Amino acid sequence: MITAAAIARMIAAETERFSAANPRSAALAKAAARHWHGGVPFHWMLDWGTPFVLFADRAEGAELWDADGHRYDDFCLGDTGSMFGHSPxxxxxxxxxxxxxxxxxxxxxxxxxxxxxxxxxxxxxxxxxxxxxxxxxxxxxxxxxxxxxxxxxxxxxxxxxxxxxxxxxxxxxxxxxxxxxxxxxxxxxxxxxxxxxxxxxxxxxxxxxxxxxxxxxxxxxxxxxxxxxxxxxxxxxxxxxxxxxxxxxxxxxxxxxxxxxxxxxxxxxxxxxxxxxxxxxxxxxxxxxxxxxxxxxxxxxxxxxxxxxxxxxxxxxxxxxxxxxxxxxxxxxxxVMTPAAYAHMLPLAESLAAKIRAVIAANGLDWHVAHIGARGEFICASAPAQNGTEARAKMHGALEHVLHLFLINRGVLIAPFHTMTLVSPATTATQVDRLAEVLDQCLKTLRG
Structure with missing residues (x-):
């Protein structure tokens, strides 16, 4: 059982942690707001749920570094734009x-x-x-x-x-x-x-x-x-x-x-x-x-x-x-988009889906994982949706928000829209294991 009070406490704690850990991004966000509307060159960059936008420095393969020098395992991959890795x-x-x-x-x-x-x-x-x-x-x-x-x-x-x-x-x-x-x-x-x-x-x-x-x-x-x-x-x-x-x-x-x-x-x-x-x-x-x-x-x-x-x-x-x-x-x-690339991506994504299912079960939650090919999503509700109306009804905005913040603060990026993941040809088994471990840590903390 994850309570609304537990979610609110974690959002507050993770927001404070993010702010303390990212002074360079905070300064850049303030400077950008002088002339970029909303403080970013494109509005969707605000959709990560962080107290201010995280500024990227560079990326390679399935890794990304921010302006404060933190490294991330990247399972967002530019919301599919870099699905085959950053700068192949x-x-x-x-x-x-x-x-x-x-x-x-x-x-x-x-x-x-x-x-x-x-x-x-x-x-x-x-x-x-x-x-x-x-x-x-x-x-x-x-x-x-x-x-x-x-x-x-x-x-x-x-x-x-x-x-x-x-x-x-x-x-x-x-x-x-x-x-x-x-x-x-x-x-x-x-x-x-x-x-x-x-x-x-x-x-x-x-x-x-x-x-x-x-x-x-x-x-x-x-x-x-x-x-x-x-x-x-x-x-x-x-x-x-x-x-x-x-x-x-x-x-x-x-x-x-x-x-x-x-x-x-x-x-x-x-x-x-x-x-x-x-x-x-x-x-x-x-x-x-x-x-x-x-x-x-x-x-x-x-x-x-x-x-x-x-x-x-x-x-x-x-x-x-x-x-x-x-x-x-x-x-x-x-x-880059070769049969060999898919031969790496698809089994690894299958492994990721299985590991996330195991984490969900170990925490006693009635959630499910939707998965096809290299793309997966862990959904904070039981039973797969059959259509858009059912899918909307299963959304949990506050819970998804805290999941994203917790993962970001521990060096894991997933797509800011819902809780979706992508596996690239550059993604490693170690990165998959780490995502599952951090998610487990998050859920155990939320459950008290």
């Missing part, structure tokens, strides 16, 4: 080579040929395009799907996350679609063009698609943003079949689920989508994303081009597919 040597070398040869030309390089061949072979879709982020790739995909189907609606799942795409900021609350409260300054109601249903709900999916106005279903094969929600047996296959039958395109956003296996979830376990989006780690942490599509989708794109006005389509930006990003992506795909 092949990527760092490729960036060094390209940096003196030009950063962006608005022309392809030889790297582009290698990258496209690698993407097609690995993810089993023949045609590709490059953008600067997964958000941008998802926007492009939605526009293409609407254009080639002549339909206006996008279907998403309650609690989804597909980057900063306005169309997906719709949730279900008590079964009623609502605009997500975090979307600032929106001037039209996305519910006019976005359909939201629960994950794993086949009747709701069938009813939504049967109306014949859904251009595409945009989904992660396993939800990762509202906590981890895994697909029920047969659900993804039924989703694939329903999309085909009703003429809606199926888009897999595998920016997070690339951790599932060498070809992501869909190429590893199936089924394939009509389109595929991958951002964050594809260039080793350099801003870059790709979207792929089937030959049929490519043919329909070309038909749309043939009847449209030539010129700027509103899809893509000047720096998309710049030479630096292509060089980084080539090195990452061919030398």
């Amino acid at each position: 040597p092949p990527v760092a070398a490729a960036l060094t080579r390209q940096a003196s040869r030009g950063l962006t030309y608005m022309l392809p390089t030889e790297d582009a040929v290698v990258v496209a061949d690698e993407l097609a072979a690995r993810f089993k879709l023949p045609f590709w395009q490059v953008t600067s982020s997964a958000s941008e790739a998802n926007r492009a995909v939605i526009r293409w799907c609407r254009g080639i189907t002549g339909r206006d609606k996008v279907l998403v799942f309650n609690g989804c996350y597909h980057g900063a795409v306005d169309d997906v900021f719709v949730d279900l609350r008590d079964g009623v679609p609502e605009l997500r409260g975090s979307l600032i300054g929106q001037v039209y109601d996305m519910r006019e063009h976005t359909v939201v249903i629960e994950f794993n709900d086949l009747p709701a999916l069938e009813a939504a698609l049967a109306k014949g106005d859904v251009a595409c279903v945009l989904a992660e094969p396993a939800m990762t943003n509202v906590g981890m929600v895994l697909p029920q047996p047969g659900y993804l296959e039924a989703l694939r079949e329903a999309c085909t039958r009703h003429g809606s395109l199926l888009v897999w956003d595998e920016t997070h689920t690339i951790s599932s296996g060498y070809g992501g979830y869909s190429a590893t376990f199936g089924p394939l989508g009509d389109l595929f989006v991958l951002g964050k780690p594809v260039a080793g942490g350099i801003p870059c994303a790709v979207y792929g599509f089937s030959a049929e989708v490519a043919a329909r794109m070309e038909q749309l081009w043939a009847v449209g006005e030539k010129g700027h389509s509103g899809i893509g930006t000047t720096l998309s597919a710049n030479a630096l990003a292509l060089a980084a992506m080539r090195a990452c795909l061919t030398e």
Whole structure:
């Protein structure tokens, strides 16, 4: 039993400990607040639950050092951006080579040929395009799907996350679609063009698609943003079949689920989508994303081009597919995101999940661990969630807050959103053991 009073006491103690241990970060946070809004160059950097932001100094592999010289075992890895380790040597070398040869030309390089061949072979879709982020790739995909189907609606799942795409900021609350409260300054109601249903709900999916106005279903094969929600047996296959039958395109956003296996979830376990989006780690942490599509989708794109006005389509930006990003992506795909990397990551992540389950059981807690591939999450509630509503109901903000603070103060970083972990090719068994040991120490302290 963990009481609210125990949580409050630990938050106070760990906040004081953090403040005392990080004077350099405190000074930098104060200086940054002069002109960075909120004291950080990007607002999400405030989401760690610390009394002031922790300033990083450097990172390598699965380790990070802060401005005060503390070393961390890093299981956050830039919230997937550095999923294959910080500054992988092949990527760092490729960036060094390209940096003196030009950063962006608005022309392809030889790297582009290698990258496209690698993407097609690995993810089993023949045609590709490059953008600067997964958000941008998802926007492009939605526009293409609407254009080639002549339909206006996008279907998403309650609690989804597909980057900063306005169309997906719709949730279900008590079964009623609502605009997500975090979307600032929106001037039209996305519910006019976005359909939201629960994950794993086949009747709701069938009813939504049967109306014949859904251009595409945009989904992660396993939800990762509202906590981890895994697909029920047969659900993804039924989703694939329903999309085909009703003429809606199926888009897999595998920016997070690339951790599932060498070809992501869909190429590893199936089924394939009509389109595929991958951002964050594809260039080793350099801003870059790709979207792929089937030959049929490519043919329909070309038909749309043939009847449209030539010129700027509103899809893509000047720096998309710049030479630096292509060089980084080539090195990452061919030398870092390899079968050997996954052969290290997946068993080690399995070991981590087992160790955390053992710690939870030893402390007599009715919690569970969700796990697939290199990604896992220990959830402070019993039984896995089946959908976004159930996942939200299992959240425990104060308890998650204190878990993060306790781990940070003892040199362990996990993703600041929920209690999610990633294992990289550079992660060691010693680091896995240490995370489990620190979590055990935290739970024993909380339980008194």
